[in-house]
Amino acid sequence: MKTKATFYHAGCPVCVSAEQSLTTVLDPEKVDLEIIHLGEQPGRIENAESAGVESVPALVWGADTLHINFGAALADLK
Amino acid sequence: MKTKATFYHAGCPVCVSAEQSLTTVLDPEKVDLEIIHLGEQPGRIENAESAGVESVPALVWGADTLHINFGAALADLK
Numbered sequence: 001m002k003t004k005a006t007f008y009h010a011g012c013p014v015c016v017s018a019e020q021s022l023t024t025v026l027d028p029e030k031v032d033l034e035i036i037h038l039g040e041q042p043g044r045i046e047n048a049e050s051a052g053v054e055s056v057p058a059l060v061w062g063a064d065t066l067h068i069n070f071g072a073a074l075a076d077l078k
Numbered sequence: 079m080k081t082k083a084t085f086y087h088a089g090c091p092v093c094v095s096a097e098q099s100l101t102t103v104l105d106p107e108k109v110d111l112e113i114i115h116l117g118e119q120p121g122r123i124e125n126a127e128s129a130g131v132e133s134v135p136a137l138v139w140g141a142d143t144l145h146i147n148f149g150a151a152l153a154d155l156k
Binding site for chain 1 (some may be wrong): 081083084095096102103104105106107109110139142144145146147148
């Protein structure tokens, strides 16, 4: 069964690099990846926040929130 | 072709959680994952450092170093 995962980013260089890395190594058989640019979809910031995202880039799936390197604080995207 | 990746950790709760997450979603067809506990293998700290690891848990493959959440600074493991 595929797990739905969400990658939140803000188009920053650190974000783009992390996105390229993750999309390379995540198992497409296991992960159904949605990619959200919070700069373009500010309505999703609230979703990210309630999933525990504090900075981008971050990958959320199930109860796990992984902050990957550091691009920008979520607070700075509001 | 498989990419060799190295997951560096120090046995901390954040590390264990990240390891479980990553081993679930990484594509075994694409990634040949080596897991290094730096507390048990301090000789590998130098490798981690030269790959740009500043804190654990971190995943290194090719030229990419992804710091995942924050467990401990590499400096504190020496």
